[in-house]
Amino acid sequence: MNPEHPRLGRLIQKLERLVPLGSSGRQAIENLPIRLEVAPAGRLLVREGDVPEECCVLLQGYACRHKSTRDGSRQIVSFHMPGDILDLQHLKLPRADHSVEAITTAEIGWIPMPAMNRLLNDQPDVADAFWRDSLIDASIFREWVLNVGRRDARSRIAHMLCEFAARREAAGLGPAEGFDLPMSQQKIADATGMTSVHVNRTLRTLCDEGALARDGRKIRISDWKTLQRIAEFDQAYLHCAA
Amino acid sequence: MNPEHPRLGRLIQKLERLVPLGSSGRQAIENLPIRLEVAPAGRLLVREGDVPEECCVLLQGYACRHKSTRDGSRQIVSFHMPGDILDLQHLKLPRADHSVEAITTAEIGWIPMPAMNRLLNDQPDVADAFWRDSLIDASIFREWVLNVGRRDARSRIAHMLCEFAARREAAGLGPAEGFDLPMSQQKIADATGMTSVHVNRTLRTLCDEGALARDGRKIRISDWKTLQRIAEFDQAYLHCAA
DNA sequence: CGCCGACTTGAATTCCTTCAAGTACGGTGG
DNA sequence: CCACCGTACTTGAAGGAATTCAAGTCGGCG
Numbered sequence: 001m002n003p004e005h006p007r008l009g010r011l012i013q014k015l016e017r018l019v020p021l022g023s024s025g026r027q028a029i030e031n032l033p034i035r036l037e038v039a040p041a042g043r044l045l046v047r048e049g050d051v052p053e054e055c056c057v058l059l060q061g062y063a064c065r066h067k068s069t070r071d072g073s074r075q076i077v078s079f080h081m082p083g084d085i086l087d088l089q090h091l092k093l094p095r096a097d098h099s100v101e102a103i104t105t106a107e108i109g110w111i112p113m114p115a116m117n118r119l120l121n122d123q124p125d126v127a128d129a130f131w132r133d134s135l136i137d138a139s140i141f142r143e144w145v146l147n148v149g150r151r152d153a154r155s156r157i158a159h160m161l162c163e164f165a166a167r168r169e170a171a172g173l174g175p176a177e178g179f180d181l182p183m184s185q186q187k188i189a190d191a192t193g194m195t196s197v198h199v200n201r202t203l204r205t206l207c208d209e210g211a212l213a214r215d216g217r218k219i220r221i222s223d224w225k226t227l228q229r230i231a232e233f234d235q236a237y238l239h240c241a242a
Numbered sequence: 243m244n245p246e247h248p249r250l251g252r253l254i255q256k257l258e259r260l261v262p263l264g265s266s267g268r269q270a271i272e273n274l275p276i277r278l279e280v281a282p283a284g285r286l287l288v289r290e291g292d293v294p295e296e297c298c299v300l301l302q303g304y305a306c307r308h309k310s311t312r313d314g315s316r317q318i319v320s321f322h323m324p325g326d327i328l329d330l331q332h333l334k335l336p337r338a339d340h341s342v343e344a345i346t347t348a349e350i351g352w353i354p355m356p357a358m359n360r361l362l363n364d365q366p367d368v369a370d371a372f373w374r375d376s377l378i379d380a381s382i383f384r385e386w387v388l389n390v391g392r393r394d395a396r397s398r399i400a401h402m403l404c405e406f407a408a409r410r411e412a413a414g415l416g417p418a419e420g421f422d423l424p425m426s427q428q429k430i431a432d433a434t435g436m437t438s439v440h441v442n443r444t445l446r447t448l449c450d451e452g453a454l455a456r457d458g459r460k461i462r463i464s465d466w467k468t469l470q471r472i473a474e475f476d477q478a479y480l481h482c483a484a
Numbered sequence: 485c486g487c488c489g490a491c492t493t494g495a496a497t498t499c500c501t502t503c504a505a506g507t508a509c510g511g512t513g514g
Numbered sequence: 515c516c517a518c519c520g521t522a523c524t525t526g527a528a529g530g531a532a533t534t535c536a537a538g539t540c541g542g543c544g
Contacts (some may be wrong), residue, residue, distance in 0.1 A: 049478075065384075067384060067385070067387075067388045068388075069388065069392050069393060069474060070474045073392045074392070075387060075388040075391045075392045077384045077387045077388070089377045089380065089381070092370070092373055092374045092377050093374065093377050093378070093381065093481045095478065095481070097381050097384065097385075097478060097479040097481070098384055128334070131334055131373055131376075132334045132335065134373075134376065134377060134380065135331045135334050135335050135376060136335070137380055138331065138376065138379055138380040138383055139331070139335065139339050141380055141383035141384055141386075141387060142307075142309060142319045142339065142340055142383055143309070143339075144383075144387045145309075145317060145319045145383060145386045145387055145390055146309045146310075146311065146317040146319070148387060148390045148391040148435065149317045149390040149434070149435025150311050150315045150316070150317045150435055151311060152531080153531075153532075184489095184490065184491090185490075185491070186490080186491095192391070193390065193391025193392055194532075194533090195532075195533055195534080196490090196491085197492085197493090197532085197533075197534080197535095198531085198532055198533070200491065200492060200493085201492090201493085201532095204492090216541085217490070217491065217540085217541080232311060232312045236291075236337065236339060237339040239335045239337070239339070394499080395499075395500075426521090426522065426523090427522075427523070428522080428523095436500075436501090437500075437501055437502080438522090438523085439500090439501070439502080439503095439524085439525090440499085440500055440501070442523065442524060442525085443500095443524090443525085446524090458508095458509085459508085459509075459522070459523065
């Protein structure tokens with residue numbers, strides 16, 4: 001692993017789960033020119049309407065993508081964790097149709113678009129892995145449409161938490177049970193299409209059922225099986241990304 | 243255009259809007275082996291959990307993709323029109339995470355997966371167009387998450403109708419204003435995460451405002467500008483697919 | 485210490501669902 | 515041709531889930 005950018009290892013590890021890359025593919029990724037940045041929580045990395053000239057990889061911390069209605073209410077459409085490329089689609093669709101935001105302090109790697117395009121042209125395996133990754137993204141969006149459209153508050157929140165835990169575990173960040181959620185109740189509300197008030201009350205009932213526990217103002221999953229049952233969580237839609 | 247499969251023209255036309263294909267790309271598409279089928283309304287073309295061995299192109303008519311919760315309530319995640327490939331993702335993700343259904347009588351072209359894979363390997367421009375197409379799909383899913391999560395019934399339905407009209411027009415199927423919607427109120431409900439009862443009432447208010455009109459049991463857009471205003475519809479997210 | 489943002493709780497309201505009944509229409513068979 | 519049937523649509527009334535508004539509490543940080 002390139003000692004200059006040790007954390008690109010997470011990206012490579014993730015892509016290898018999708019398509020075996022071979023040493024030349026791995027090497028090509030490690031040789032990408034990369035500009036490092038530490039972004040504070042809340043920092044906008046891509047703004048809706050932008051035409052990004054660099055591609056944005058999350059190396060450490062958490063991020064989300066969101067869109068807004070004209071009246072200002074916000075909808076988060078996905079969460080991201082270390083190893084995720086945050087704007088792969090801007091390689092092919094220049095103008096951003098949504099914003100990207102760091103939700104914790106985050107280490108970001110910025111890679112010039114031309115370098116990414118060269119990588120895709122030279123390394124068919126890497127291109128294949130990127131395509132699969134973007135198709136898995138799309139599958140997750142479909143599940144979110146179902147989640148927000150057809151589940152009630154309790155299983156909606158449970159499902160969002162299950163997905164987060166499963167992807168986190170798949171990315172090698174620790175077990176599904178017992179970690180601290182890196183987001184506010186308002187963020188949970190924005191991801192599930194609810195108000196923060198109702199999220200608060202619903203979290204309480206999930207705690208009362210024993211599925212969740214709280215540690216100060218932090219939420220943790222205390223009973224993974226119960227939470228999965230409440231969420232009707234079946235991770236087939238993650239397509240082995242988890 | 244290949245006289246054997248005149249309607250593949252719609253697919254080619256759509257891909258050309260994304261990436262200029264050149265004559266060899268067009269020819270390669272026209273030479274695809276294809277099995278034709280006329281599917282009646284309601285016919286399931288792909289079932290969640292399947293591992294499809296043929297790729298499914300919509301040549302004529304309309305289709306949708308949907309998922310269900312365990313209790314049986316259904317969420318439509320996208321609508322499709324002639325020229326759309328209905329399961330591009332199964333080239334890269336073998337197992338279907340959702341179902342595909344004809345919503346009107348539909349002409350379907352079935353293409354063996356190996357032939358599609360050969361096409362992608364031999365024709366980089368076509369592969370590029372397919373990738374862009376699947377990224378636009380993903381952008382539309384994101385907009386649906388926002389629509390279902392954050393808009394009220396009235397603008398939610400209006401937005402769904404605007405998107406349908408805009409995509410229909412972009413596909414060369416006629417103007418946004420004044421066509422008959424090829425779907426029941428129940429389908430509108432399944433796409434917007436509502437009940438058919440409330441869809442019915444909300445359609446009435448949209449009619450009262452003059453945005454829609456009805457022709458027997460058919461709905462038509464009578465005032466495109468008003469409908470767009472109600473929906474806060476901005477088609478940037480369609481990325482020139484419209 | 486005092487402020488600010490996040491969380492918590494209650495009460496009133498609203499939007500949407502549920503349940504139930506009835507209407508209109510197209511297709512089928514007699 | 516008409517009677518019948520099923521499906522989609524329509525409408526009302528009651529109930530419930532989630533929002534809104536408002537007033538706190540708690541904890542971290544300058």
